[in-house]
Amino acid sequence: MxxxxxxxxxxxxxxxxxxxxxxxxxxxxxxxxxxxxxxxxxxxxxxxxxxxxxxxxxxxxxxxxxxxxxxxxRDRMRPNRLARERYSRSRDTGRIYPENERAVILAADYDTAPDHVAEALGLDAGARVVRRQRLIHADDKPVELSTAWYAGGIGETAPNLLIRERIRAGTMAYVEQVTGRQARYARDEMSSRLATNGERDALRLPEPSAVLVVRHVVYDVADHPLEFTEAVYPPERWAFEATYPVA
CATH class of the missing domain: 1.10.10.10 (Winged helix-like DNA-binding domain superfamily/Winged helix DNA-binding domain)
Structure with a gap:
């Protein structure tokens, strides 16, 4: 039972x-x-x-x-910040990054959804989506390259997603505020692969380099996908999930 x-x-x-x-x-x-x-x-x-x-x-x-x-x-403590930690920080402080981190918005535009993005967002293949890409630095070193996608219609309600400027409280808090859709839960899937040429350039990695890839889907209160993000992290950093009872 x-x-x-x-x-x-x-x-x-x-x-x-x-x-x-x-x-x-x-x-x-x-x-x-x-x-x-x-x-x-x-x-x-x-x-x-x-x-x-x-x-x-x-x-x-x-x-x-x-x-x-x-x-x-510990001085050697250098974890990757996952979405869960950033949501928590945004909720409590109104800011998603600590003082030693900063983000540069590399792209903010409409695009055609790749197949895995369309599937994650529950859209038809080739649907129009909002694409927002950022490069995050910690202590002036690039530590994360991430791309967030939203259904194309959200771009009309949330126009700041299409501007290459930081959204201080975080994109999810902004999307919730302007659309009225509340995030209820999220799912993370983690894997690893070799970095692409663009990822190596952005993260300043040698060739070849393995990277950690986290695919993150946020669902609203009606269990509909609201955001899909794919984040790429360099090697020699790690992600920590949870401590839980085994017995």
Whole structure:
């Protein structure tokens, strides 16, 4: 019989909260994370629970302890930012990028949907779509090349999608606001392949180079596709999904 999933223990919920702050960029490499005392007070838990949360983060490789100083985000922590972290940051701060990241809009126009885009958006083959491509830099190094597609009709309601300028709160927040369609859930599919010539040039990669590819589909409250994005990431960076109970 199907069973309701168990809630994660308190220490893991705390660890996941801090982990998400790291993945969102709110806590940068070298930043100090809350101490056992701070966690115990803010979360109203016992000190051993707070200590176990920090220990879990250490074991997972997110933080390191410095004798007589505190606990800090590891200097080598360089995760790829997935859409989930950016949605969360946009909702909480009104901005999708932390201070050390910036995006350059490379394209914002109408195009003919490639077959896999048309299928993801539930459109006929060769349908007219809005295409919006961006190159994201972290600490002035290119770390993501992504292209978002929308059904062509959305371009009439959301004209800013067709302007090569940043949308500060994020394109999804903007599309929701002007269309009245609310995003309900998203699905990510990850794979790897060799980078194309254009991807190597944009991400400054040698030939040949493997890249991580994430295909991201956002669905509205009626379960209709609202946005399809294909993001390409360079090697030697990684994507982290979730911590979950096994037993």
């Amino acid at each position: 199907p069973e309701i999933q168990q809630v994660l223990p308190k220490y893991m919920q705390i660890a996941n909260f801090v982990r998400d702050q790291i993945l969102r960029g709110d806590l940068q490499p070298g930043d100090e994370v809350p101490s056992e005392r701070q966690i115990a007070v803010e979360w109203t838990v016992a000190r051993p629970t707070a200590a176990r949360a920090l220990e879990a983060l250490r074991h997972q490789g997110f933080v390191e302890s410095r004798q007589g100083s505190g606990t800090y985000v």
